[in-house]
Amino acid sequence: MKTFKNLVIPYVIWSSLMLLLPMLLIVFYSLISSGNTIVNFQFTLANYVRFFTDKDFLLILWRSLIIALETTVLCLLIGYPCAYYISKCSKKKQNFLIMMITLPMWINMLVRTYAWIGLLSKGGLISTILGWFGLHDVELLYTQSAVLIGMVYNFIPFMILQIHSSLTKMDGSLLEAASDLGASPMEAFWKVTFPLSLPGVISGITLVFLPAVSSFFIPKLLGGGSWYLIGNVIENQFITVGEWNFGSAISVIMALIMMLLMALVRKADARAKKEGV
Amino acid sequence: MENEKKKLIQFKNIQKSFDSDIILKGIDLDIDENEFVTLLGPSGCGKTTLLRILGGFLDADEGEVIMDGKEISHLPPYKRDLNTVFQKYALFPNMNVYDNIAFGLKLKKVSKDVIDQKVMRMLRLIGLEGYENREINQLSGGQQQRVAIARALVNEPTVLLLDEPLGALDLKLRKEMQYELKRIQQEVGITFIFVTHDQEEALTMSDKIVIMKEGEIQQIGSPQDIYNEPVNAYVANFIGESNIIPGRMIHDKLVRFDETNFDCVDVGFKENEPVDVVIRPEDIDIVEPGKGKLNGTVEDILFKGMLYEVNVETVPGTHVTVNMTVTADTENEKSDGHIHISANNFFLDVVDMKDIQEKDLIARADAQAWNDETDEQLSIERVETNLKDELGAYDITFYTQDGLSITKHIRVIDQMVFKNDKKNEAVSAFNFFKTKDEIKESVALDTDLKTWANAQGWKLDNEDEAVELYAEYDFDPENIEEGTYPITFWTKGRELKIHTTDYVKEGSQVGLDFNPEDIHVMEKSRYSA
Numbered sequence: 173m174k175t176f177k178n179l180v181i182p183y184v185i186w187s188s189l190m191l192l193l194p195m196l197l198i199v200f201y202s203l204i205s206s207g208n209t210i211v212n213f214q215f216t217l218a219n220y221v222r223f224f225t226d227k228d229f230l231l232i233l234w235r236s237l238i239i240a241l242e243t244t245v246l247c248l249l250i251g252y253p254c255a256y257y258i259s260k261c262s263k264k265k266q267n268f269l270i271m272m273i274t275l276p277m278w279i280n281m282l283v284r285t286y287a288w289i290g291l292l293s294k295g296g297l298i299s300t301i302l303g304w305f306g307l308h309d310v311e312l313l314y315t316q317s318a319v320l321i322g323m324v325y326n327f328i329p330f331m332i333l334q335i336h337s338s339l340t341k342m343d344g345s346l347l348e349a350a351s352d353l354g355a356s357p358m359e360a361f362w363k364v365t366f367p368l369s370l371p372g373v374i375s376g377i378t379l380v381f382l383p384a385v386s387s388f389f390i391p392k393l394l395g396g397g398s399w400y401l402i403g404n405v406i407e408n409q410f411i412t413v414g415e416w417n418f419g420s421a422i423s424v425i426m427a428l429i430m431m432l433l434m435a436l437v438r439k440a441d442a443r444a445k446k447e448g449v
Numbered sequence: 450m451e452n453e454k455k456k457l458i459q460f461k462n463i464q465k466s467f468d469s470d471i472i473l474k475g476i477d478l479d480i481d482e483n484e485f486v487t488l489l490g491p492s493g494c495g496k497t498t499l500l501r502i503l504g505g506f507l508d509a510d511e512g513e514v515i516m517d518g519k520e521i522s523h524l525p526p527y528k529r530d531l532n533t534v535f536q537k538y539a540l541f542p543n544m545n546v547y548d549n550i551a552f553g554l555k556l557k558k559v560s561k562d563v564i565d566q567k568v569m570r571m572l573r574l575i576g577l578e579g580y581e582n583r584e585i586n587q588l589s590g591g592q593q594q595r596v597a598i599a600r601a602l603v604n605e606p607t608v609l610l611l612d613e614p615l616g617a618l619d620l621k622l623r624k625e626m627q628y629e630l631k632r633i634q635q636e637v638g639i640t641f642i643f644v645t646h647d648q649e650e651a652l653t654m655s656d657k658i659v660i661m662k663e664g665e666i667q668q669i670g671s672p673q674d675i676y677n678e679p680v681n682a683y684v685a686n687f688i689g690e691s692n693i694i695p696g697r698m699i700h701d702k703l704v705r706f707d708e709t710n711f712d713c714v715d716v717g718f719k720e721n722e723p724v725d726v727v728i729r730p731e732d733i734d735i736v737e738p739g740k741g742k743l744n745g746t747v748e749d750i751l752f753k754g755m756l757y758e759v760n761v762e763t764v765p766g767t768h769v770t771v772n773m774t775v776t777a778d779t780e781n782e783k784s785d786g787h788i789h790i791s792a793n794n795f796f797l798d799v800v801d802m803k804d805i806q807e808k809d810l811i812a813r814a815d816a817q818a819w820n821d822e823t824d825e826q827l828s829i830e831r832v833e834t835n836l837k838d839e840l841g842a843y844d845i846t847f848y849t850q851d852g853l854s855i856t857k858h859i860r861v862i863d864q865m866v867f868k869n870d871k872k873n874e875a876v877s878a879f880n881f882f883k884t885k886d887e888i889k890e891s892v893a894l895d896t897d898l899k900t901w902a903n904a905q906g907w908k909l910d911n912e913d914e915a916v917e918l919y920a921e922y923d924f925d926p927e928n929i930e931e932g933t934y935p936i937t938f939w940t941k942g943r944e945l946k947i948h949t950t951d952y953v954k955e956g957s958q959v960g961l962d963f964n965p966e967d968i969h970v971m972e973k974s975r976y977s978a
Binding site: 352 | 542553600604
């Protein structure tokens with residue numbers, strides 16, 4: 173037993189070095205002025221003040237939250253019926269469909285997003301098809317819609333998988349009971365199936381919203397720089413401008429916002445769990 | 450005067466199969482108003498399938514379901530005026546007790562205060578007042594059961610379907626719920642259709658029992674009818690305990706079994722028709738030997754709480770005793786270096802001689818060869834014998850591949866067969882020879898003894914039907930010495946089960962008495978009990 177316990181030591185060292193230390197460093201960096209070193213520094217809140225007093229940054233933050241929210245709502249609206257349909261299929265067909273959903277994830281996200289540039293660009297597949305219907309000169313690439321499409325495409329499997337697993341866990345006799353008590357299929361869905369699938373919906377929302385709000389390469393590739401999101405700002409501060417301290421401050425702000433949202437979701441989840449199962 | 454009740458539900462030629470399994474083979478059944486009807490049968494008899502077809506959860510392949518004169522075969526469940534209590538209750542886990550019960554009423558847009566009144570009345574009916582705000586997972590199995598009943602009943606259906614609703618409860622709770630359900634049914638006065646495999650449950654609660662087997666209805670009747678007048682051995686066995694004896698109808702009101710004629714009250718059978726006779730254990734009285742209709746020996750007596758269950762053997766079984774000659778271990782064995790061969794002397798029946806083969810001789814002699822170094826079994830390569838198809842003593846020699854041989858004797862005899870006309874059976878067995886080691890090493894001695902003695906039992910009227918034999922001996926297999934030992938092979942006699950409150954001693958002689966009306970004659974069933 174004791175030797176077994178010792179196996180955890182490398183992991184503790186690794187995670188402190190690779191996870192905890194960088195995070196502490198980011199918090200540290202966000203609180204010192206630029207040009208300072210680890211041995212010679214001065215605490216300051218200037219980086220935070222700069223973020224909250226600059227309208228542009230606040231606008232970008234707001235825009236990021238909105239687009240993440242839109243992504244989540246779209247994923248839910250498309251993903252729920254999809255997961256529902258899959259859960260009604262035979263076991264064999266379910267396995268096949270779930271594999272089809274997860275299949276694209278075997279390919280690098282960046283590569284998949286690049287593929288969308290080809291699809292959305294002028295003369296690409298989608299604009300050609302729209303052309304057949306007389307919709308010429310529709311600007312697709314480098315618009316907010318392109319960013320949204322890319323986000324939904326990349327994150328929707330998480331939503332479908334979560335909802336699907338909560339739907340398949342449901343006892344089929346509950347629907348028979350609802351029908352027996354006079355509920356039409358529609359009423360049975362809204363009164364029984366949907367409330368019981370809420371835990372899956374909530375974890376799906378978490379898994380889509382969090383990566384969506386901080387993603388930077390989807391807006392960069394499909395938004396073409398005109399659709400700047402908070403992830404891009406952070407990337408820019410670190411890579412291009414070299415303002416590590418300001419970039420760290422934005423990261424910390426994002427982390428706090430996400431923690432807050434997570435806490436809210438957890439609370440809603442707990443309530444759904446209490447009502448469910 | 451005809452007491453015609455209104456037919457509420459009619460099943461007409463309902464057929465259903467899943468894949469290639471035929472579950473229902475054309476069910477015709479009428480159910481009246483305000484009846485407590487039980488569909489009774491073992492698992493897989495189709496009772497639940499029939500209930501699910503009525504509930505609308507399954508479509509029949511063929512046939513019609515008619516309710517209140519209207520065909521409802523193709524209506525979805527939510528358009529049928531009946532409610533179901535599911536096997537595992539299927540209560541909605543996202544709602545509390547109140548919302549579960551109110552579910553159906555809310556869908557019908559009943560006003561809030563009416564829902565309130567009805568739910569509260571239901572909670573009173575099921576004895577769960579004050580539980581309305583409980584969560585479902587806070588309730589015990591019995592309480593969930595009651596909520597499931599209330600949730601269905603509150604909709605005031607004309608029929609309540611119950612699919613083995615008591616299956617998940619413990620014995621005490623089951624009994625309680627049985628009375629509870631009967632009370633509720635009488636109080637609300639609607640038709641209950643109850644599915645169970647528990648015959649006692651069926652007898653306790655039902656007005657009408659429908660006994661099913663393999664997708665067919667065997668019998669429909671009141672609990673009393675079915676208990677007292679089962680139509681065949683299957684029903685008699687399924688409902689209550691019974692003695693079922695094969696017999697023959699001499700003519701109306703006279704039946705013959707165990708070589709004796711008995712007066713009975715049954716008519717309508719053909720003369721000399723083979724029948725099954727059932728006598729219920731509680732209808733037989735134990736009297737002085739010779740003073741009853743049958744005599745017998747008390748085989749065993751079991752205390753069952755309220756009464757004793759006595760098994761009385763009225764017709765003895767058949768016995769055959771053979772001699773087992775135990776020889777020294779060396780006599781039957783020869784060896785050459787590491788190669789060993791062994792065989793036994795044996796008897797053969799002259800009537801079996803016609804189609805005897807080499808492999809039978811090897812088996813009867815239990816001839817074996819092995820290598821003690823490699824522990825390998827060797828085959829018997831060759832058999833030489835001067836065996837002839839007539840009585841006498843012969844030699845037989847078994848050879849291994851390497852030429853090692855052992856010579857033993859065969860005695861062809863005219864084997865006695867012990868016939869027992871009363872029990873319609875015969876048994877036979879041979880004397881045989883064994884070594885001490887073979888007996889000590891046997892792991893299933895009774896079975897081995899039967900094999901060695903070639904002991905067999907069969908029905909006189911059907912030689913292919915085997916009768917089970919039991920072996921009895923009086924030696925200690927662990928410490929057996931050379932010598933001759935008697936072994937008796939026997940069949941069980943006809944035992945009648947009797948329920949009585951009086952104690953009788955095991956082994957004592959008793960007389961058995963019963964009245965002509967206690968004998969119930971049934972059509973010979975296709976099914977064996």
